[in-house]
Amino acid sequence: MADGAAPLSPAGRRRDRLSALSDDLLHQIITQHLPVTEAAGTAALARRWRHLWSSTPLVLRDAALPEPARDAAVPRVLAEHPGHFSAVVLLDCRLASLDRELPDWPRLLADKHTQKLYLANRSTPNLTYDALPHIPADILRCDSLQELLLGFWAFPVDLSHGAGISLPNLRCLTLIMVAIRDDDLEHLITACTVLEILKLSGTTPKRIHLRSPSLRCALVGLSRVEDFAVVDAPLLERLVLFLPSKVTTVKIGYAANLRVLGHLDTRVHRLQIRDTAIGLNTVPSTSTAIPSVKILAVTVNFGVLWEVKMLACFLRCFPNIDTLHIESALHGPSVTANEPSGEHHARFWQEASPVECVRSDVKKMVIHEFRGNQNEFQFLKFVAMNAQELQSLHVVLQEENISLTDKVNEIREKLESLQFQTGISGVLLVLPTEGTLSRLQKATDLTFDDPFRF
Template identity: 45%
Template sequence: MAPHDRALRRWLRSLADKRVEDLIFVNRPFPHDVYLPADVLLISSLRRLYLGFWYFPDIPGLPAGPHVFPHLREIGLCSTVISAGEIEYVLQCSPVLETLAIILSINPSSHVRVGSRSLRCAVLWMSMAREFAIVATPRLERLILWQTCPGAPSGVFPTNVKIGYAPELRVLGYLEPSIHALEIGNTVIQQPGTRMSPANMVPSVKILAFKVRFGIRKETKMLPTFLRCFPNVETLHVMLRNTHTPSSSFSFLEITSCS
């Protein structure tokens, strides 16, 4: 893509003129360090946008506000180098966004804050983030996490999962005691036996999923502590990891009617 900047800009402006609604825009093959043409932000008609293998452009000078993507309902950022501030910028530009997927992100210093009045599903998939914070999402129903990441040491990257205001959250997982520090309100649940109160519970969650190695004592002891944070769970999915087999080896356990 790098040698074709002018052609790309013309092409994106043409898509804007044609009122395109769905766009999957992937920079392949490498190099990876090619900046996304800012002209993609001129396609205000978009409803679905997936970007792959780009550097997100610097925010100063970019169009901003809800008029940028007034119809966008779904966005996927796949192997896209994007800072936490740039993710917030995307959310601010997308007033009706319902699905946000961050896939194979490689920015290990990020503290990602997700705040959106319209968002219903957030996905952090095989990505590195020091913190993934749900701060103000009144309509969020699903938070999907899959943190095992081949690029990180030992294939994992510790992440603080912070749940703030998400009164409609129904589905959450996979939480991993070996990777995740769970924070609800202002309480970090990182040690077995953390004292529970209404302030550090999420009563709306009905479907909960864990990935745990029962051969590791601390992980086993954290499981009931995490469970007490979600008092109204009806379906519990547990992925059982064997500590003596490759990371791809696992089995599933499903328990229903937990509450």
């Protein structure tokens, strides 16, 4: 230490450097790094902190609160914070308790300008659709909402006949296990005049018709749907269909901006382009084509000849595909018992009329869930002989075969023996299957150009 320099006092060493930060930085610390109850407690630290929590838009996630105190903490925080509410995520608290402690909580969410709301009725996950409680009406009149997720609720009947909906700023709507009538769902979507992203899973409608001037992305579970149609969605860029479990008509009407589509499933989807049902005898024409689609995903059972033929029919409807994903579906023994032999499959591809997108446009192809069956290789031989623009072929091995070294080597050798017109070689990928949640998250993330990529 230099002569004459005084040592730092203990108080100097403990100087409160945190309080010297700007309000903006302290707001970030409170919202991003502190549990909500501790964030609220910062008001008691010192005069410098007193105004910060109340002036910071609230971010409340009930799962971050300890279980014993959660049901009491949620209504207290909602009542004490003056607003605005940036995000309120209630997926783990008991809403019956919230009703008792804070009966006006739905109105309060609207009054305090909630921007993002995730609301799942935890107390009723095992109830039938008929027994689901009604969503509080004030939630549907929360003008400030930009993102809304509802799980395990029922919508009021006859939304289209006077029930008030005011969601003028809503850009993302997610409905999970929700009871709502066909007409009411259409009215809800139409009422959200700036809606860009729609996610539906486990909803009750058997008919879903999309009409929206603003919608850009739709993720739709079709487990109960019999009639799905894009009627008029001029800005729709991406349509992702999942959970196919029954025969469903999939109609693409007016969607001039549609760029990404999948998974069309030859097992259960009956494709209709505008007014034409696509079948084995459909003659390709401008009226049966969607030229805007650049990325297409199709699920097919290569063991069923009729599905293989429908695969070719589907592909002819999309003449300008750059990237093609094909998922090889597993078939049951009952399906294949009377199926034609591999020779019939080979003959079909040898005699098939041209598939324009495969011949002239597809640059990247990915085969998912590949098992190395003869019929799968017949399709790859067709691609090798016809694809004039193909730059890459990735074959993703079905997970059950990953540990079978001999099987993997056999598939690799067969793949390497294929002679492609463009001189490329197929690449065998041994990867674990991506989780469903991850796949669905990518599906609606518009920063991913290709939501189906591995």
